[in-house]
Amino acid sequence: MRGFKMDTNMKAELCVEAFKHACRNDGARGMILHSDRGSQFTSGIFRNTLTQYGAIQSMSSVGRCYDNARMESFFATLKKEKLYQMDTTKMTTAEVKTVIYRYICYYNLRRIYSTNNGWPPMIFRGMYYQNQIAA
Numbered sequence: 001m002r003g004f005k006m007d008t009n010m011k012a013e014l015c016v017e018a019f020k021h022a023c024r025n026d027g028a029r030g031m032i033l034h035s036d037r038g039s040q041f042t043s044g045i046f047r048n049t050l051t052q053y054g055a056i057q058s059m060s061s062v063g064r065c066y067d068n069a070r071m072e073s074f075f076a077t078l079k080k081e082k083l084y085q086m087d088t089t090k091m092t093t094a095e096v097k098t099v100i101y102r103y104i105c106y107y108n109l110r111r112i113y114s115t116n117n118g119w120p121p122m123i124f125r126g127m128y129y130q131n132q133i134a135a
Contacts, residue, residue, distance in 0.1 A: 004104065006097050012043035019049060029054035034068060036060075078103055 003022025007014050019033070033055050035041040041059070050057050060068075082103045088096050108122040116124035 012040040034058045
């Protein structure tokens with residue numbers, strides 16, 4: 001699944017839009033979506049959207065940060081490699097969104113990723129679905 005939305009808030013509606021964006025091409029039937037226990041992810045509107053799309057929600061108990069380690073690693077890398085290198089306090093929201101969007105594109109299509117044998121995430125995914133690599 002690929003999709004994201006950015007805004008200046010973390011409301012449930014933003015998470016719903018991000019989820020729908022991710023489903024635009026791939027669908028969600030049978031997908032297991034892991035999230036933390038934030039109020040936006042436990043809200044009725046978000047849970048109803050998952051049900052509509054046939055997705056199953058998974059949430060760990062409090063203090064189980066390792067379940068979402070891949071995303072936590074991505075956000076740490078984004079901050080270290082891009083955001084901490086610039087003064088985002090002097091940028092508009094649109095400029096920050098552009099920087100983040102470009103980094104996500106770079107990360108998914110060009111940046112080597114050690115757990116994928118050095119392949120960027122989207123390249124590795126394509127190879128997997130073309131059966132060019134073993135699971």
